[in-house]
Amino acid sequence: MSTIRAMIIDDSRVMRNMVMNTLKHTRLAAFEFTEAEDGADALAKFNPENVDICFVDWNMPNMTGIEFVQKARAAGNANHVPMVMVTSEQTVAKIDQALTEAGADSYICKPFTPDIMRLKLDRLIEKLLLSKEAPQKAGFFKGLFS
Amino acid sequence: MPTSIAPSPTGTFPAVISSVVQSAASDFFNLASQFRFVSQKSCGLETECGGIMSAISFFGEPAWAFAMILTEKAAITISKAFAGYEISFEDPDIGDALGEVANVLAGDICAKLDAEGIKSVMSLPTVVRGSNVSLLIPVGIASTQLLFMDETESCWFTLVAARGSSIMGRRPGM
Numbered sequence: 001m002s003t004i005r006a007m008i009i010d011d012s013r014v015m016r017n018m019v020m021n022t023l024k025h026t027r028l029a030a031f032e033f034t035e036a037e038d039g040a041d042a043l044a045k046f047n048p049e050n051v052d053i054c055f056v057d058w059n060m061p062n063m064t065g066i067e068f069v070q071k072a073r074a075a076g077n078a079n080h081v082p083m084v085m086v087t088s089e090q091t092v093a094k095i096d097q098a099l100t101e102a103g104a105d106s107y108i109c110k111p112f113t114p115d116i117m118r119l120k121l122d123r124l125i126e127k128l129l130l131s132k133e134a135p136q137k138a139g140f141f142k143g144l145f146s
Numbered sequence: 147m148p149t150s151i152a153p154s155p156t157g158t159f160p161a162v163i164s165s166v167v168q169s170a171a172s173d174f175f176n177l178a179s180q181f182r183f184v185s186q187k188s189c190g191l192e193t194e195c196g197g198i199m200s201a202i203s204f205f206g207e208p209a210w211a212f213a214m215i216l217t218e219k220a221a222i223t224i225s226k227a228f229a230g231y232e233i234s235f236e237d238p239d240i241g242d243a244l245g246e247v248a249n250v251l252a253g254d255i256c257a258k259l260d261a262e263g264i265k266s267v268m269s270l271p272t273v274v275r276g277s278n279v280s281l282l283i284p285v286g287i288a289s290t291q292l293l294f295m296d297e298t299e300s301c302w303f304t305l306v307a308a309r310g311s312s313i314m315g316r317r318p319g320m
Binding site for chain 1: 174177228229230233239242243245246249250251252253254256257260268270316318319320
């Protein structure tokens with residue numbers, strides 16, 4: 001099974017651990033994690049070539065999660081990286097802001113369980129895994145016929 | 147931590163907000179703890195123990211703030227229920243966990259207030275741990291307290307209206 005490289009962005013270390021542990025419990029994929037303490041830290045560490053998916057808190061010091069998503073999308077080279085908000089913000093206006101204006105792909109409200117995460121991420125992770133396996137299969141067949 | 151709060155001589159804290167806070171706290175505590183709502187009263191609750199206070203402000207009209215005040219044992223119980231593992235009272239992570247608890251509550255509070263037509267933006271949490279810490283409320287500020295208890299321990303929510311534009315709490319992104 002391919003490994004999903006996930007960036008976990010939250011100013012709370014406890015919450016970052018909870019997100020990582022819950023993702024492992026979903027058994028949707030094998031995960032490799034990078035952590036960031038706020039949006040600014042995430043932006044400095046983020047490389048769309050080395051990250052498959054981002055889990056982003058909203059309310060953080062220095063730079064909010066929404067600002068991070070907006071700036072990452074504005075760079076133009078990260079549109080293939082799913083951005084999943086993981087946040088306590090749950091008004092309709094906030095969800096709309098994240099998904100419609102900022103360019104987030106999905107939204108998970110805190111608190112969450114493995115079942116909730118699995119439900120929200122099932123298709124997203126499946127697509128990611130398929131996209132990672134496709135180049136490998138193409139290489140295999142190319143090798144067969146070369 | 148003796149929690150000595152001067153009672154507000156004038157002004158009534160908005161009932162719709164205290165009702166929403168009670169509802170949000172009850173929903174959260176019902177998920178994984180035995181804490182249940184006991185009573186609402188004017189500020190003046192005192193304890194003599196160590197504890198943790200986790201506070202969040204709400205920018206909007208009205209502007210206000212809540213402080214979730216936990217005894218040491220209550221802090222350990224609630225942080226364990228939230229994080230899924232026990233965190234000792236001396237561990238810095240307990241403040242982190244309870245800041246997140248306040249954050250989760252604030253998100254639900256904002257959503258419930260939004261349903262009542264009250265728009266709010268929450269601050270980042272401020273967490274204080276210690277003993278002999280007092281939350282001082284200026285005279286003339288509307289305030290109220292909600293008491294939750296399990297079999298042995300207590301948790302208070304002190305709700306305070308803001309005076310004008312003065313309010314504590316760091317805005318997200320700053």
